[in-house]
Amino acid sequence: MSAHSHLDGQLPHEPERATLEGRNKVLGFWLFLGGETVLFGTLFSAFLALRDQVGDGNPTSQELFKLSLVAIATVLLLTSSLTSVFAIQAMHRNQVKSMQLWLIVTVVLGLGFLGLEIYEFFHYVHEGHKFSTSAFSSSFYTLVGFHGAHVLFGIVWISLLIGQVYRKGLTVVTAPKVYVAGMYWHFIDVVWVFIFTVVYLMGKVG
Amino acid sequence: MAANHTTHSEEPAKRHKHEGPRKHIVAYIFSMLLTLVAFATVIGGEINASFTYILLLVMAVLQVIIQMGFWMHMKDRGHLFPIVGILTGVFVVFTIVIMAEYWTWW
Numbered sequence: 604m605s606a607h608s609h610l611d612g613q614l615p616h617e618p619e620r621a622t623l624e625g626r627n628k629v630l631g632f633w634l635f636l637g638g639e640t641v642l643f644g645t646l647f648s649a650f651l652a653l654r655d656q657v658g659d660g661n662p663t664s665q666e667l668f669k670l671s672l673v674a675i676a677t678v679l680l681l682t683s684s685l686t687s688v689f690a691i692q693a694m695h696r697n698q699v700k701s702m703q704l705w706l707i708v709t710v711v712l713g714l715g716f717l718g719l720e721i722y723e724f725f726h727y728v729h730e731g732h733k734f735s736t737s738a739f740s741s742s743f744y745t746l747v748g749f750h751g752a753h754v755l756f757g758i759v760w761i762s763l764l765i766g767q768v769y770r771k772g773l774t775v776v777t778a779p780k781v782y783v784a785g786m787y788w789h790f791i792d793v794v795w796v797f798i799f800t801v802v803y804l805m806g807k808v809g
Numbered sequence: 810m811a812a813n814h815t816t817h818s819e820e821p822a823k824r825h826k827h828e829g830p831r832k833h834i835v836a837y838i839f840s841m842l843l844t845l846v847a848f849a850t851v852i853g854g855e856i857n858a859s860f861t862y863i864l865l866l867v868m869a870v871l872q873v874i875i876q877m878g879f880w881m882h883m884k885d886r887g888h889l890f891p892i893v894g895i896l897t898g899v900f901v902v903f904t905i906v907i908m909a910e911y912w913t914w915w
Binding site: 630633634636637638640641643644645647648649651652653670674677678681682684685688689692786789790792793796797799800801804805807808809 | 828830833834837840841844847848850851852854858861862865866868869872873876877879880881890891894895897898899901902903905906908909910912913914
């Protein structure tokens with residue numbers, strides 16, 4: 604809609620939708636997110652079906668979970684979702700430096716989240732809650748660990764994009780990539796909302 | 810060519826309307842509040858279990874609607890396809906969850 608402004612060397616209004624390739628990338632990414640929803644749905648259903656199968660003498664979710672740690676992790680991830688929104692808004696204003704800064708903040712917050720999760724798993728293993736301890740522990744580590752792996756992937760992805768934008772600048776080629784990475788990050792956050800609700804809070808209630 | 814893009818600031822003549830950060834901050838505050846209520850309900854532990862479950866699910870669904878609406882732009886124009894896609898995904902997921910529970914325990 605604003606391809607005209609591209610003629611004088613300025614980025615169009617919404618650079619992620621300026622080209623057909625960019626629009627297709629966004630559309631294709633929604634399809635991918637639909638598939639991811641189903642993937643996490645199956646992991647959730649496995650966890651819900653097995654979460655009470657603890658076995659004799661193994662730690663239950665009530666004994667195990669520390670809500671303070673989960674609360675801090677939640678705040679970190681929620682905030683990183685907000686900073687990635689700021690990055691996209693800066694992109695729409697064509698402020699590359701500010702966009703890069705917000706992306707870096709997002710990555711740092713993501714790393715903080717990941718650090719907490721690694722510490723948490725470490726602590727659980729110490730408490731005798733290993734991957735193969737019970738059906739509960741296996742389904743727990745599969746679901747939460749899969750989400751953690753997604754966070755790690757997002758951190759690597761956004762970091763690489765920061766490097767690419769630094770080298771090539773913000774163009775109609777790089778803008779859709781940043782936009783799509785932002786969508787991915789929000790999706791990870793949305794999945795976490797269900798994880799802290801279904802796994803941790805409901806696990807604590809019993 | 811790429812460098813040109815980065816140095817341009819907004820020209821008043823063709824400035825587009827850019828949304829400010831305000832409504833995103835409001836969405837963030839709402840998300841935080843919903844999270845706080847959910848955690849407080851469980852830590853307080855006063856309310857009976859089945860009611861807590863319902864309350865937690867309502868908090869989660871509300872938060873997801875806020876986040877997808879504002880942060881993933883699903884409330885904006887031209888997002889019918891993503892909405893239909895996500896709703897289809899949610900339908901599939903609910904079917905899977907109910908089926909898995911039913912198969913395992915009844």
